[in-house]
Amino acid sequence: MEAPYAKLEQLEPGIARVLAANPSAFTYTGTQTYLVGSSEVAVIDPGPDLPEHLEALIEAIGGRPVAAILCTHTHRDHSPAARPLAQATGAPIVGCEPLALETVGPRADAAFDGDYRADRVLADGEGVEVDGRRLIAVATPGHTSNHLCFADQPSGALFTGDHVMGWSTTVVFPPDGDMAAYMASLDKLQRRDDRIYFPAHGPPVTNPKQHVRGFIGHRKQRERQILALLKARARTIPEIVADAYPGLDPRLVTAAGGSVLAHLLDLEARGLVVCEGETWTRAN
Numbered sequence: 001m002e003a004p005y006a007k008l009e010q011l012e013p014g015i016a017r018v019l020a021a022n023p024s025a026f027t028y029t030g031t032q033t034y035l036v037g038s039s040e041v042a043v044i045d046p047g048p049d050l051p052e053h054l055e056a057l058i059e060a061i062g063g064r065p066v067a068a069i070l071c072t073h074t075h076r077d078h079s080p081a082a083r084p085l086a087q088a089t090g091a092p093i094v095g096c097e098p099l100a101l102e103t104v105g106p107r108a109d110a111a112f113d114g115d116y117r118a119d120r121v122l123a124d125g126e127g128v129e130v131d132g133r134r135l136i137a138v139a140t141p142g143h144t145s146n147h148l149c150f151a152d153q154p155s156g157a158l159f160t161g162d163h164v165m166g167w168s169t170t171v172v173f174p175p176d177g178d179m180a181a182y183m184a185s186l187d188k189l190q191r192r193d194d195r196i197y198f199p200a201h202g203p204p205v206t207n208p209k210q211h212v213r214g215f216i217g218h219r220k221q222r223e224r225q226i227l228a229l230l231k232a233r234a235r236t237i238p239e240i241v242a243d244a245y246p247g248l249d250p251r252l253v254t255a256a257g258g259s260v261l262a263h264l265l266d267l268e269a270r271g272l273v274v275c276e277g278e279t280w281t282r283a284n
């Protein structure tokens, strides 16, 4: 894929990015690692542990002090480079908590970075100082249970990780992905006044409120569609996917099934659908 891999791109004063060479159906051109600050920097989403990406980050940092390495969540395309980068720079790993495994059944799968450890976990509203700016955690569970966005003050930028992206809607895959939490986290962003979003994948979002409103509408429409399909007759998840996502890229069928399951679990919790074996039907 044609993209500016391993290059430091300055986006605005004090905000730059380096794109990792891990393109896929889920990561678009790859993971974008952000550098915030000028004389001192913070690194947001160090990305996959690829030697050439790590090398590019160290070159981009250029010997400047690193105040913190922040992770939005612990998917393998976001956090694994945190440890080697911490070793190379001496910076602390700050941000999301390791994935909680103590709930019913294992929540993590192969997509998660099970080795992630934070030196400091940020609760909602807590932050770190870097070069006269402040990066503040905005808890946004849904895509994963541990997802954080980071608000940059005073620039008004929000680093949205995988919660809101410019190129695609996010994947919400149970059991760790949770549709009700995701919708609540979209509402939370809708109530904020961020100037611009810098997502981990895809271009910046320059119309945040309109963009988030579109995503909320998209999910509500999907929910109505699933309810309408189940009103017509009981269906399995693969049947719902086939009807709700015509012409879907075969690489995304599993993710679409996860997303439909996330909707169904939410609808079930609200008493609108019931599950019998593999089959879902409208509740009476």
Ligand SMILES: [Zn+2]
Pocket: 073, 075, 143, 162
């Ligand atoms: Zn992710």
